[in-house]
Amino acid sequence: MSPALEFHNVCVLFGTDRQQAAAQPLVEKGLSRTEILAETGAVLGCAACDLTVEHGEISVLMGLSGSGKSTLLRTVNRLNEASTGSVVVRDGDWQADVVTCSERDLRRIRRQCVAMVFQQFALLPWRTVADNVGFGLELSGVPAKERRERVMAQLELVHLADWADKYAHQLSGGMQQRVGLARAFATEAPILLMDEPFSALDPLIRTKLQDELLELQKRLKKTILFVSHDLEEALKIGNRISIMEGGRIVQTGTSEDIILRPGNAYVRDFISNVNPLSVLTAWNVMRDVRDLEPAGDDWVWLDRRRTTRFRLDENMLVIGAERNGEPAFWVSCDDVERLPEDPSKVFWATAETSLKVVMRAMQQSQTAPVALFDAASRFVGAIGIRDVLRAVVRR
Ligand SMILES: Nc1ncnc2c1ncn2[C@@H]1O[C@H](COP(=O)(O)OP(=O)(O)OP(=O)(O)O)[C@@H](O)[C@H]1O
Numbered sequence: 209m210s211p212a213l214e215f216h217n218v219c220v221l222f223g224t225d226r227q228q229a230a231a232q233p234l235v236e237k238g239l240s241r242t243e244i245l246a247e248t249g250a251v252l253g254c255a256a257c258d259l260t261v262e263h264g265e266i267s268v269l270m271g272l273s274g275s276g277k278s279t280l281l282r283t284v285n286r287l288n289e290a291s292t293g294s295v296v297v298r299d300g301d302w303q304a305d306v307v308t309c310s311e312r313d314l315r316r317i318r319r320q321c322v323a324m325v326f327q328q329f330a331l332l333p334w335r336t337v338a339d340n341v342g343f344g345l346e347l348s349g350v351p352a353k354e355r356r357e358r359v360m361a362q363l364e365l366v367h368l369a370d371w372a373d374k375y376a377h378q379l380s381g382g383m384q385q386r387v388g389l390a391r392a393f394a395t396e397a398p399i400l401l402m403d404e405p406f407s408a409l410d411p412l413i414r415t416k417l418q419d420e421l422l423e424l425q426k427r428l429k430k431t432i433l434f435v436s437h438d439l440e441e442a443l444k445i446g447n448r449i450s451i452m453e454g455g456r457i458v459q460t461g462t463s464e465d466i467i468l469r470p471g472n473a474y475v476r477d478f479i480s481n482v483n484p485l486s487v488l489t490a491w492n493v494m495r496d497v498r499d500l501e502p503a504g505d506d507w508v509w510l511d512r513r514r515t516t517r518f519r520l521d522e523n524m525l526v527i528g529a530e531r532n533g534e535p536a537f538w539v540s541c542d543d544v545e546r547l548p549e550d551p552s553k554v555f556w557a558t559a560e561t562s563l564k565v566v567m568r569a570m571q572q573s574q575t576a577p578v579a580l581f582d583a584a585s586r587f588v589g590a591i592g593i594r595d596v597l598r599a600v601v602r603r
Contacts, residue, residue, distance in 0.1 A: 439478055
């Protein structure tokens with residue numbers, strides 16, 4: 209499948225034409241924003257940005273204030289003009305490079321391909337909630353009856369259908385932002401640009417809206433470019449995260465890539481405050497079955513301390529378990545909250561089980577290792593307490 213959005217060597221400079229022309233060669237030499245400003249008076253918005261966003265992916269641009277996130281995002285609908293590079297937007301078989309395309313193609317991009325959600329709610333106070341959500345549709349000439357139907361469907365999605373005829377000021381901040389979300393989704397544009405949409409909200413509402421966005425996304429599968437200065441938010445919602453510093457992308461990767469393999473000291477600094485338990489999964493910390501120590505006949509030790517072993521049949525299915533020399537039974541981590549704490553059981557997880565749940569299972573089994581099963585219930589590896597500790601302190 210081809211990507212929905214492709215940035216290649218994108219650079220944005222702010223300043224007069226002369227300043228920009230003087231700055232361009234310095235950008236190419238890799239000079240910093242401060243150096244470029246001092247020499248030419250031009251401000252480097254972003255430079256040398258390469259990024260591919262696949263269809264249906266949430267790609268997050270993350271970085272400190274001034275790192276160039278919004279500048280890069282705004283090149284997608286040419287609210288900022290790139291001085292070099294290309295920004296290709298794809299919609300089905302159609303595609304255009306925003307940097308060089310005609311006004312006509314740009315109109316198509318803005319009307320049909322790309323919708324934007326801002327940090328500030330940007331609702332029109334004299335219009336009802338429904339009329340705010342339908343504003344984009346109205347501009348594109350969608351007739352009133354169809355508009356109302358589409359608007360109501362979007363309001364249902366964000367649980368605001370009962371508020372359709374109220375005015376913006378009658379809604380709380382969180383609700384207003386949900387209206388903003390509904391408005392972006394209502395346009396049916398396949399690509400959403402979200403510039404810190406939740407950062408003005410208090411933490412509880414913010415978490416709730418992040419969850420709602422992920423729920424909506426499961427059903428609607430938009431391509432989302434999301435700006436955030438909050439790494440926890442980025443790790444939670446991003447399929448892929450790009451960390452920006454001084455206008456340049458310094459690392460792009462999945463949450464696990466960023467947490468386990470930070471590209472440089474700047475990224476390491478960023479992640480030093482993140483709780484790895486909420487990001488890592490069983491898969492990230494397990495030891496493969498091939499690396500486990502045999503324990504006689506068909507048995508294998510799950511941990512280096514040799515407290516726990518499994519007996520496996522020829523299909524790698526577990527047919528016996530022992531803990532501290534006593535028979536034990538094996539149960540799913542899904543049941544961890546229901547079962548009492550005792551040493552006679554060994555929990556099993558799957559690749560996606562979060563490290564948090566794995567640790568909870570260790571606690572409930574009085575530090576037994578946790579086994580890893582694949583979708584066919586085959587034993588594929590194990591996690592001992594030392595594996596968890598290593599993953600947590602490695603950073
Ligand atoms: N219209 C503009 N004119 C001049 N300079 C600009 C303009 N827009 C942005 N900049 C500059 O470009 C740089 C990048 O700004 P940008 O807004 O992209 O950063 P950001 O990472 O999105 O920050 P924030 O999180 O604070 O929004 C900053 O130095 C900023 O001052």
